Amino acid sequence: MPKVTYELPDGTVHDVDVPCGQSVMDGSVRNNLPGIVAECGGSCSCATCHVFLEAGESFFDEPTDEERELLEFAEGVRPNSRLSCQLIISDGCAAVRVTVPGTNG
Protein backbone atom coordinates (compact mmCIF):
# COMPACT_ATOMS: atom_id res chain seq x y z
CA MET A 1 0.00 0.00 0.00
CA PRO A 2 1.38 3.46 -0.86
CA LYS A 3 2.73 5.47 2.06
CA VAL A 4 2.15 9.17 2.55
CA THR A 5 4.31 11.26 4.84
CA TYR A 6 2.60 14.07 6.74
CA GLU A 7 4.57 16.78 8.47
CA LEU A 8 2.17 18.30 11.00
CA PRO A 9 1.89 21.86 12.35
CA ASP A 10 3.66 20.77 15.59
CA GLY A 11 6.65 19.52 13.57
CA THR A 12 6.01 15.79 14.07
CA VAL A 13 6.22 13.52 11.04
CA HIS A 14 3.83 10.60 10.39
CA ASP A 15 4.04 7.89 7.74
CA VAL A 16 0.59 6.55 6.91
CA ASP A 17 -0.55 3.76 4.58
CA VAL A 18 -3.23 5.13 2.26
CA PRO A 19 -5.18 2.65 0.09
CA CYS A 20 -5.36 3.33 -3.66
CA GLY A 21 -8.41 5.36 -4.60
CA GLN A 22 -8.38 7.26 -1.33
CA SER A 23 -7.12 10.80 -0.96
CA VAL A 24 -4.31 12.32 1.07
CA MET A 25 -7.13 13.92 3.10
CA ASP A 26 -8.73 10.51 3.78
CA GLY A 27 -5.43 9.16 5.11
CA SER A 28 -5.16 12.04 7.57
CA VAL A 29 -8.79 11.87 8.71
CA ARG A 30 -8.70 8.10 9.14
CA ASN A 31 -5.72 8.42 11.47
CA ASN A 32 -7.07 11.46 13.32
CA LEU A 33 -4.04 13.58 12.47
CA PRO A 34 -4.47 17.25 13.38
CA GLY A 35 -4.33 20.05 10.81
CA ILE A 36 -6.49 18.72 8.00
CA VAL A 37 -10.02 19.71 9.03
CA ALA A 38 -11.92 18.52 5.93
CA GLU A 39 -15.30 20.01 6.84
CA CYS A 40 -16.98 19.23 3.53
CA GLY A 41 -15.81 15.64 3.47
CA GLY A 42 -13.86 15.94 0.26
CA SER A 43 -16.22 17.61 -2.21
CA CYS A 44 -13.84 20.48 -3.00
CA SER A 45 -16.17 22.92 -1.25
CA CYS A 46 -14.36 24.25 1.79
CA ALA A 47 -10.55 24.57 1.47
CA THR A 48 -10.04 23.30 5.03
CA CYS A 49 -7.75 20.49 3.83
CA HIS A 50 -5.01 22.77 2.46
CA VAL A 51 -1.52 21.21 2.34
CA PHE A 52 1.85 21.94 0.75
CA LEU A 53 2.78 19.13 -1.61
CA GLU A 54 6.53 18.73 -1.01
CA ALA A 55 7.14 15.55 -3.00
CA GLY A 56 5.22 13.35 -5.41
CA GLU A 57 3.67 16.06 -7.57
CA SER A 58 3.93 13.94 -10.73
CA PHE A 59 1.56 11.27 -9.37
CA PHE A 60 -1.41 13.63 -9.23
CA ASP A 61 -3.66 15.42 -11.70
CA GLU A 62 -3.24 19.14 -12.15
CA PRO A 63 -5.59 21.18 -9.93
CA THR A 64 -8.98 21.97 -11.43
CA ASP A 65 -10.08 25.59 -11.89
CA GLU A 66 -12.24 25.25 -8.81
CA GLU A 67 -9.35 24.04 -6.66
CA ARG A 68 -7.14 26.84 -7.99
CA GLU A 69 -9.80 29.42 -7.17
CA LEU A 70 -10.30 28.07 -3.64
CA LEU A 71 -6.55 28.20 -3.05
CA GLU A 72 -5.99 31.66 -4.50
CA PHE A 73 -7.17 33.32 -1.28
CA ALA A 74 -6.37 30.52 1.16
CA GLU A 75 -4.31 31.58 4.16
CA GLY A 76 -0.55 31.16 3.67
CA VAL A 77 -0.88 29.92 0.09
CA ARG A 78 2.34 28.89 -1.72
CA PRO A 79 3.12 27.65 -5.23
CA ASN A 80 2.91 24.02 -4.04
CA SER A 81 -0.40 24.49 -2.22
CA ARG A 82 -3.03 21.81 -2.91
CA LEU A 83 -6.33 20.67 -1.44
CA SER A 84 -5.56 17.22 -0.08
CA CYS A 85 -9.07 15.93 -0.92
CA GLN A 86 -8.08 16.26 -4.58
CA LEU A 87 -4.84 14.27 -4.22
CA ILE A 88 -5.99 10.73 -5.01
CA ILE A 89 -3.53 7.94 -4.29
CA SER A 90 -2.91 5.45 -7.11
CA ASP A 91 -0.79 2.33 -7.54
CA GLY A 92 2.40 4.03 -8.61
CA CYS A 93 2.49 6.58 -5.81
CA ALA A 94 5.74 6.56 -3.88
CA ALA A 95 7.41 9.02 -1.52
CA VAL A 96 4.46 11.40 -1.41
CA ARG A 97 5.13 14.02 1.23
CA VAL A 98 2.96 16.89 2.43
CA THR A 99 3.34 19.63 5.01
CA VAL A 100 0.13 20.47 6.85
CA PRO A 101 -0.24 24.17 7.74
CA GLY A 102 -1.78 25.19 11.06
CA THR A 103 -4.33 27.44 9.40
CA ASN A 104 -7.13 25.11 8.29
CA GLY A 105 -9.49 26.24 11.09
Place this chain on the structure above:
Amino acid sequence: MTERVLIIGAGHAGATLAGLLRQAGHPGPIELFGDELDLPYHRPPLSKKFAEGELEQWLRPMEFYQDQDITVRLGDRVVAIDRAERRVHVASGESYDYDHLVLATGARPRPLPVPGADLDGTVSLRTLADARILRKCVAERRRLAIVGGGYIGLEVAAVARANGVEVTVVEREERVLARVASPRLSEILTAHHRARGTRILTGARVVRLSGADGRVRAVVLDDGTEITSDAVLVGIGALPRDELAAAAGLRCDQGIVVDAQARTNDPHILAIGDVTRRPLGTGTLVRLESIPSAAEQARQAVATIMGDVPTAAEVPWFWSDQFDLKLKIAGLVPPLPRTVVRGDPSAGRFALFHHDNGTLIAVESANRAAEFMAGKQFIASGTRIDPARLADDTTPLRDAILH
Protein backbone atom coordinates in the same frame (compact mmCIF):
# COMPACT_ATOMS: atom_id res chain seq x y z
CA MET B 1 -7.00 13.81 34.30
CA THR B 2 -9.29 10.92 33.42
CA GLU B 3 -12.50 12.87 33.21
CA ARG B 4 -15.34 11.08 31.47
CA VAL B 5 -16.96 12.90 28.53
CA LEU B 6 -20.41 11.84 27.35
CA ILE B 7 -21.57 13.23 24.03
CA ILE B 8 -25.31 13.02 23.35
CA GLY B 9 -25.92 13.05 19.62
CA ALA B 10 -23.81 11.35 16.94
CA GLY B 11 -24.25 13.87 14.14
CA HIS B 12 -21.52 16.02 12.64
CA ALA B 13 -20.99 18.07 15.81
CA GLY B 14 -20.88 15.14 18.23
CA ALA B 15 -18.72 12.86 16.11
CA THR B 16 -16.31 15.69 15.24
CA LEU B 17 -15.95 16.54 18.91
CA ALA B 18 -15.15 12.93 19.83
CA GLY B 19 -12.31 12.80 17.27
CA LEU B 20 -10.97 16.26 18.15
CA LEU B 21 -10.88 15.47 21.88
CA ARG B 22 -8.58 12.51 21.25
CA GLN B 23 -6.54 14.60 18.82
CA ALA B 24 -6.08 17.17 21.59
CA GLY B 25 -4.90 14.47 23.97
CA HIS B 26 -7.92 13.94 26.21
CA PRO B 27 -6.95 10.82 28.17
CA GLY B 28 -10.28 9.86 29.74
CA PRO B 29 -13.25 7.88 28.45
CA ILE B 30 -15.25 9.33 25.54
CA GLU B 31 -18.71 7.92 24.87
CA LEU B 32 -20.84 8.98 21.91
CA PHE B 33 -24.60 8.29 22.05
CA GLY B 34 -26.75 8.29 18.90
CA ASP B 35 -30.44 7.45 18.59
CA GLU B 36 -30.07 6.45 14.93
CA LEU B 37 -28.79 3.03 13.91
CA ASP B 38 -26.22 4.25 11.38
CA LEU B 39 -22.66 5.21 12.23
CA PRO B 40 -22.09 8.99 12.12
CA TYR B 41 -22.38 10.13 8.52
CA HIS B 42 -22.21 13.20 6.29
CA ARG B 43 -25.66 14.79 6.06
CA PRO B 44 -25.06 17.14 3.07
CA PRO B 45 -25.20 14.32 0.48
CA LEU B 46 -28.73 13.37 1.63
CA SER B 47 -30.23 16.27 -0.30
CA LYS B 48 -27.54 16.52 -2.98
CA LYS B 49 -27.06 12.94 -4.17
CA PHE B 50 -29.44 10.45 -5.68
CA ALA B 51 -27.61 7.40 -6.97
CA GLU B 52 -27.29 4.21 -4.93
CA GLY B 53 -24.14 4.28 -2.84
CA GLU B 54 -23.70 8.05 -2.90
CA LEU B 55 -25.97 8.73 0.07
CA GLU B 56 -23.96 6.77 2.61
CA GLN B 57 -20.76 8.63 3.35
CA TRP B 58 -19.49 7.81 6.82
CA LEU B 59 -17.72 10.55 8.73
CA ARG B 60 -15.15 7.96 9.85
CA PRO B 61 -14.88 4.23 9.20
CA MET B 62 -16.07 1.96 12.02
CA GLU B 63 -12.50 0.96 13.01
CA PHE B 64 -11.70 4.62 13.63
CA TYR B 65 -13.73 4.64 16.84
CA GLN B 66 -12.02 1.49 18.11
CA ASP B 67 -8.57 2.79 17.23
CA GLN B 68 -9.30 6.07 18.98
CA ASP B 69 -10.87 4.38 22.01
CA ILE B 70 -14.20 6.11 21.49
CA THR B 71 -17.25 4.14 22.63
CA VAL B 72 -20.16 4.54 20.22
CA ARG B 73 -23.62 3.62 21.50
CA LEU B 74 -26.11 3.64 18.64
CA GLY B 75 -29.85 3.03 18.59
CA ASP B 76 -30.40 4.12 22.15
CA ARG B 77 -31.78 7.41 23.39
CA VAL B 78 -30.90 9.48 26.43
CA VAL B 79 -34.18 10.17 28.21
CA ALA B 80 -33.10 12.15 31.27
CA ILE B 81 -30.19 14.09 32.75
CA ASP B 82 -29.65 14.00 36.49
CA ARG B 83 -27.56 17.13 37.00
CA ALA B 84 -27.11 16.68 40.73
CA GLU B 85 -25.67 13.18 40.32
CA ARG B 86 -24.01 14.01 36.96
CA ARG B 87 -25.59 11.01 35.33
CA VAL B 88 -27.73 10.35 32.25
CA HIS B 89 -30.43 7.71 31.85
CA VAL B 90 -31.06 5.99 28.53
CA ALA B 91 -34.25 4.42 27.16
CA SER B 92 -32.92 0.88 27.53
CA GLY B 93 -32.65 1.41 31.29
CA GLU B 94 -28.91 1.90 31.77
CA SER B 95 -27.37 5.00 33.29
CA TYR B 96 -23.95 6.58 32.75
CA ASP B 97 -21.95 9.03 34.86
CA TYR B 98 -20.15 12.04 33.42
CA ASP B 99 -17.68 14.73 34.28
CA HIS B 100 -18.47 16.67 31.10
CA LEU B 101 -21.75 16.22 29.27
CA VAL B 102 -22.04 17.61 25.74
CA LEU B 103 -25.48 17.94 24.18
CA ALA B 104 -25.29 17.67 20.39
CA THR B 105 -28.89 16.62 19.84
CA GLY B 106 -29.41 18.57 16.61
CA ALA B 107 -32.74 19.51 15.09
CA ARG B 108 -35.80 17.77 13.71
CA PRO B 109 -37.85 18.69 10.65
CA ARG B 110 -40.69 21.09 11.36
CA PRO B 111 -43.92 19.17 10.77
CA LEU B 112 -46.45 20.42 8.22
CA PRO B 113 -49.54 21.28 10.28
CA VAL B 114 -52.23 20.38 7.74
CA PRO B 115 -54.63 17.43 7.29
CA GLY B 116 -53.16 14.59 5.26
CA ALA B 117 -49.53 15.22 6.28
CA ASP B 118 -49.33 11.62 7.53
CA LEU B 119 -50.29 10.04 4.18
CA ASP B 120 -47.92 7.44 2.77
CA GLY B 121 -45.53 9.06 0.29
CA THR B 122 -45.12 12.18 2.43
CA VAL B 123 -41.58 12.47 3.77
CA SER B 124 -39.26 14.86 5.49
CA LEU B 125 -35.49 14.81 5.20
CA ARG B 126 -33.10 14.80 8.10
CA THR B 127 -31.65 11.33 8.49
CA LEU B 128 -30.12 8.68 6.27
CA ALA B 129 -33.24 6.61 6.93
CA ASP B 130 -35.38 9.51 5.62
CA ALA B 131 -33.17 9.82 2.54
CA ARG B 132 -33.54 6.13 1.72
CA ILE B 133 -37.35 6.48 1.88
CA LEU B 134 -37.31 9.64 -0.20
CA ARG B 135 -35.13 8.06 -2.88
CA LYS B 136 -37.43 5.04 -3.08
CA CYS B 137 -40.52 7.28 -3.32
CA VAL B 138 -38.99 9.42 -6.03
CA ALA B 139 -37.67 6.44 -8.00
CA GLU B 140 -41.03 4.66 -8.01
CA ARG B 141 -43.30 7.65 -8.41
CA ARG B 142 -42.49 10.18 -11.03
CA ARG B 143 -44.09 13.37 -9.76
CA LEU B 144 -42.62 15.10 -6.71
CA ALA B 145 -44.10 18.06 -4.87
CA ILE B 146 -41.84 19.89 -2.44
CA VAL B 147 -43.43 22.00 0.28
CA GLY B 148 -40.91 24.70 1.22
CA GLY B 149 -38.43 26.52 -1.01
CA GLY B 150 -35.48 26.46 1.38
CA TYR B 151 -32.04 25.00 0.70
CA ILE B 152 -33.13 21.39 1.37
CA GLY B 153 -36.14 21.78 -0.92
CA LEU B 154 -34.17 23.37 -3.75
CA GLU B 155 -31.32 20.87 -3.55
CA VAL B 156 -33.71 17.93 -3.72
CA ALA B 157 -35.64 19.68 -6.51
CA ALA B 158 -32.44 20.01 -8.52
CA VAL B 159 -31.27 16.44 -8.09
CA ALA B 160 -34.74 14.99 -8.73
CA ARG B 161 -35.25 17.16 -11.82
CA ALA B 162 -31.82 16.18 -13.14
CA ASN B 163 -33.01 12.57 -12.85
CA GLY B 164 -36.10 13.23 -14.96
CA VAL B 165 -38.64 13.66 -12.16
CA GLU B 166 -41.48 16.16 -12.58
CA VAL B 167 -40.96 18.64 -9.73
CA THR B 168 -43.15 21.38 -8.23
CA VAL B 169 -41.86 23.57 -5.38
CA VAL B 170 -44.51 25.26 -3.23
CA GLU B 171 -43.27 28.21 -1.18
CA ARG B 172 -45.42 30.16 1.31
CA GLU B 173 -43.32 33.36 1.14
CA GLU B 174 -43.15 35.64 -1.88
CA ARG B 175 -39.73 34.22 -2.84
CA VAL B 176 -37.73 31.05 -2.28
CA LEU B 177 -35.01 31.15 0.42
CA ALA B 178 -36.78 34.17 1.92
CA ARG B 179 -35.25 33.71 5.39
CA VAL B 180 -31.68 32.96 4.38
CA ALA B 181 -30.74 34.45 1.01
CA SER B 182 -30.77 37.91 -0.55
CA PRO B 183 -33.68 38.80 -2.85
CA ARG B 184 -31.27 38.84 -5.78
CA LEU B 185 -30.03 35.30 -5.14
CA SER B 186 -33.63 34.09 -4.75
CA GLU B 187 -34.44 35.61 -8.13
CA ILE B 188 -31.40 34.09 -9.86
CA LEU B 189 -32.00 30.62 -8.42
CA THR B 190 -35.71 30.70 -9.24
CA ALA B 191 -34.87 31.46 -12.87
CA HIS B 192 -32.18 28.74 -12.90
CA HIS B 193 -34.60 26.09 -11.64
CA ARG B 194 -37.47 27.19 -13.90
CA ALA B 195 -35.20 27.10 -16.96
CA ARG B 196 -34.59 23.43 -16.17
CA GLY B 197 -38.27 22.58 -16.00
CA THR B 198 -39.04 22.86 -12.30
CA ARG B 199 -42.34 24.52 -11.44
CA ILE B 200 -41.97 27.03 -8.59
CA LEU B 201 -45.04 28.53 -6.94
CA THR B 202 -44.50 31.36 -4.43
CA GLY B 203 -46.99 33.01 -2.07
CA ALA B 204 -48.70 29.61 -2.06
CA ARG B 205 -50.30 28.34 1.14
CA VAL B 206 -50.84 24.59 1.54
CA VAL B 207 -54.15 23.76 3.27
CA ARG B 208 -54.11 19.96 3.02
CA LEU B 209 -52.66 16.94 1.31
CA SER B 210 -55.22 14.72 -0.37
CA GLY B 211 -54.85 11.02 -0.99
CA ALA B 212 -56.40 7.76 -2.04
CA ASP B 213 -56.04 4.42 -0.23
CA GLY B 214 -53.80 6.05 2.33
CA ARG B 215 -51.33 7.33 -0.29
CA VAL B 216 -50.74 10.95 -1.09
CA ARG B 217 -52.10 12.09 -4.48
CA ALA B 218 -52.04 15.90 -4.37
CA VAL B 219 -51.03 19.04 -2.53
CA VAL B 220 -54.01 21.38 -2.16
CA LEU B 221 -53.51 25.17 -1.90
CA ASP B 222 -55.81 27.74 -0.27
CA ASP B 223 -56.96 29.02 -3.65
CA GLY B 224 -58.12 25.53 -4.57
CA THR B 225 -55.17 24.66 -6.81
CA GLU B 226 -54.33 20.96 -6.70
CA ILE B 227 -50.80 19.84 -7.49
CA THR B 228 -50.94 16.18 -8.45
CA SER B 229 -48.00 14.32 -7.02
CA ASP B 230 -46.96 10.79 -6.12
CA ALA B 231 -44.57 11.88 -3.42
CA VAL B 232 -44.36 14.98 -1.22
CA LEU B 233 -41.24 16.26 0.50
CA VAL B 234 -41.87 18.61 3.42
CA GLY B 235 -38.90 20.96 3.84
CA ILE B 236 -40.16 23.88 5.92
CA GLY B 237 -37.32 24.25 8.37
CA ALA B 238 -36.15 22.50 11.50
CA LEU B 239 -36.76 22.77 15.23
CA PRO B 240 -34.01 22.38 17.84
CA ARG B 241 -34.13 19.17 19.85
CA ASP B 242 -33.76 20.91 23.19
CA GLU B 243 -36.42 19.00 25.18
CA LEU B 244 -33.86 16.97 27.12
CA ALA B 245 -32.00 20.14 28.10
CA ALA B 246 -35.21 22.00 28.97
CA ALA B 247 -36.44 19.11 31.13
CA ALA B 248 -33.14 19.23 33.01
CA GLY B 249 -33.67 22.92 33.71
CA LEU B 250 -30.95 24.21 31.37
CA ARG B 251 -31.55 27.61 29.85
CA CYS B 252 -33.34 27.24 26.52
CA ASP B 253 -34.84 29.81 24.18
CA GLN B 254 -35.63 28.27 20.80
CA GLY B 255 -32.51 26.18 21.28
CA ILE B 256 -30.07 25.55 24.12
CA VAL B 257 -28.51 28.88 25.03
CA VAL B 258 -24.71 28.75 25.19
CA ASP B 259 -21.84 31.26 25.35
CA ALA B 260 -19.01 31.62 22.82
CA GLN B 261 -17.25 28.66 24.45
CA ALA B 262 -20.16 26.23 24.11
CA ARG B 263 -21.05 26.44 27.82
CA THR B 264 -24.62 26.17 29.12
CA ASN B 265 -25.62 27.55 32.51
CA ASP B 266 -24.42 24.29 34.13
CA PRO B 267 -20.60 24.21 34.39
CA HIS B 268 -20.54 20.47 33.65
CA ILE B 269 -22.76 20.66 30.55
CA LEU B 270 -21.85 22.01 27.11
CA ALA B 271 -23.99 22.13 23.97
CA ILE B 272 -22.92 22.27 20.31
CA GLY B 273 -24.33 22.05 16.80
CA ASP B 274 -27.75 22.81 15.32
CA VAL B 275 -29.44 22.68 18.74
CA THR B 276 -27.73 25.77 20.20
CA ARG B 277 -28.41 29.47 20.15
CA ARG B 278 -25.10 31.26 20.55
CA PRO B 279 -23.62 34.74 20.40
CA LEU B 280 -22.01 35.82 17.13
CA GLY B 281 -19.87 38.96 16.82
CA THR B 282 -22.43 41.55 17.86
CA GLY B 283 -23.65 39.43 20.76
CA THR B 284 -27.11 38.69 19.39
CA LEU B 285 -28.01 35.03 19.79
CA VAL B 286 -28.41 33.02 16.60
CA ARG B 287 -29.12 29.39 15.85
CA LEU B 288 -27.22 28.25 12.78
CA GLU B 289 -27.80 24.97 10.99
CA SER B 290 -24.63 24.16 9.11
CA ILE B 291 -21.60 21.90 9.05
CA PRO B 292 -19.06 24.71 9.55
CA SER B 293 -21.04 25.95 12.56
CA ALA B 294 -21.13 22.42 14.03
CA ALA B 295 -17.38 22.05 13.51
CA GLU B 296 -16.63 25.48 15.00
CA GLN B 297 -18.66 24.67 18.10
CA ALA B 298 -16.93 21.29 18.43
CA ARG B 299 -13.60 23.18 18.50
CA GLN B 300 -15.01 25.54 21.16
CA ALA B 301 -16.05 22.56 23.29
CA VAL B 302 -12.60 20.95 22.97
CA ALA B 303 -10.95 24.16 24.20
CA THR B 304 -13.37 24.38 27.13
CA ILE B 305 -12.99 20.73 28.17
CA MET B 306 -9.20 20.76 27.80
CA GLY B 307 -8.84 24.16 29.48
CA ASP B 308 -7.17 25.60 26.37
CA VAL B 309 -7.31 29.16 25.07
CA PRO B 310 -10.80 29.88 23.67
CA THR B 311 -11.02 29.63 19.87
CA ALA B 312 -11.38 32.80 17.78
CA ALA B 313 -14.81 33.58 16.31
CA GLU B 314 -15.30 32.43 12.70
CA VAL B 315 -17.32 33.93 9.87
CA PRO B 316 -20.38 31.71 9.39
CA TRP B 317 -20.52 30.06 6.01
CA PHE B 318 -22.16 27.21 4.18
CA TRP B 319 -22.49 25.63 0.78
CA SER B 320 -25.19 24.23 -1.46
CA ASP B 321 -25.16 22.37 -4.78
CA GLN B 322 -28.01 22.93 -7.23
CA PHE B 323 -27.64 21.56 -10.75
CA ASP B 324 -24.32 22.92 -12.05
CA LEU B 325 -24.18 25.67 -9.43
CA LYS B 326 -21.78 25.24 -6.55
CA LEU B 327 -23.00 27.87 -4.14
CA LYS B 328 -20.85 29.13 -1.29
CA ILE B 329 -22.12 31.73 1.12
CA ALA B 330 -20.21 33.58 3.85
CA GLY B 331 -21.61 35.96 6.47
CA LEU B 332 -25.25 36.53 7.34
CA VAL B 333 -27.18 38.40 4.64
CA PRO B 334 -28.73 41.57 6.16
CA PRO B 335 -32.47 42.25 5.66
CA LEU B 336 -32.01 45.15 3.22
CA PRO B 337 -28.59 44.62 1.63
CA ARG B 338 -26.72 46.94 -0.71
CA THR B 339 -25.45 44.54 -3.30
CA VAL B 340 -22.59 44.51 -5.81
CA VAL B 341 -22.92 41.92 -8.58
CA ARG B 342 -19.67 40.55 -9.97
CA GLY B 343 -19.67 38.09 -12.86
CA ASP B 344 -22.62 36.87 -14.88
CA PRO B 345 -25.66 35.42 -13.09
CA SER B 346 -27.22 34.18 -16.34
CA ALA B 347 -24.05 32.19 -17.08
CA GLY B 348 -24.07 30.63 -13.62
CA ARG B 349 -20.80 32.23 -12.51
CA PHE B 350 -21.23 35.15 -10.15
CA ALA B 351 -20.76 36.59 -6.70
CA LEU B 352 -23.13 38.91 -4.85
CA PHE B 353 -21.28 41.09 -2.36
CA HIS B 354 -23.49 42.66 0.31
CA HIS B 355 -22.03 45.66 2.05
CA ASP B 356 -22.79 48.54 4.36
CA ASN B 357 -21.09 51.68 3.03
CA GLY B 358 -18.25 49.61 1.63
CA THR B 359 -17.82 47.31 4.64
CA LEU B 360 -18.45 43.80 3.45
CA ILE B 361 -21.11 41.87 5.42
CA ALA B 362 -21.88 38.81 3.30
CA VAL B 363 -21.05 37.19 -0.01
CA GLU B 364 -23.18 34.74 -1.98
CA SER B 365 -21.27 33.06 -4.80
CA ALA B 366 -21.89 30.46 -7.48
CA ASN B 367 -18.96 28.78 -9.24
CA ARG B 368 -16.72 31.65 -8.12
CA ALA B 369 -14.70 30.10 -5.31
CA ALA B 370 -12.06 32.85 -5.30
CA GLU B 371 -14.70 35.51 -4.64
CA PHE B 372 -16.09 33.38 -1.82
CA MET B 373 -12.69 32.85 -0.19
CA ALA B 374 -11.73 36.51 -0.59
CA GLY B 375 -15.13 37.66 0.67
CA LYS B 376 -14.90 35.46 3.75
CA GLN B 377 -11.50 36.97 4.56
CA PHE B 378 -12.70 40.52 3.93
CA ILE B 379 -15.68 39.97 6.25
CA ALA B 380 -13.45 38.55 9.00
CA SER B 381 -11.00 41.45 8.80
CA GLY B 382 -13.60 44.20 8.34
CA THR B 383 -12.02 45.14 5.02
CA ARG B 384 -13.67 47.98 3.10
CA ILE B 385 -14.19 47.62 -0.64
CA ASP B 386 -14.82 49.95 -3.56
CA PRO B 387 -18.22 48.86 -4.96
CA ALA B 388 -17.52 50.11 -8.49
CA ARG B 389 -14.20 48.28 -8.78
CA LEU B 390 -15.65 45.15 -7.23
CA ALA B 391 -18.44 45.17 -9.82
CA ASP B 392 -15.90 45.26 -12.66
CA ASP B 393 -15.01 41.64 -13.36
CA THR B 394 -11.79 42.65 -15.15
CA THR B 395 -10.43 44.35 -12.01
CA PRO B 396 -8.55 41.89 -9.77
CA LEU B 397 -10.29 41.31 -6.43
CA ARG B 398 -7.32 42.61 -4.47
CA ASP B 399 -7.56 45.91 -6.30
CA ALA B 400 -11.10 46.44 -5.00
CA ILE B 401 -9.82 46.78 -1.42
CA LEU B 402 -9.84 50.29 0.09
CA HIS B 403 -6.77 51.05 2.14
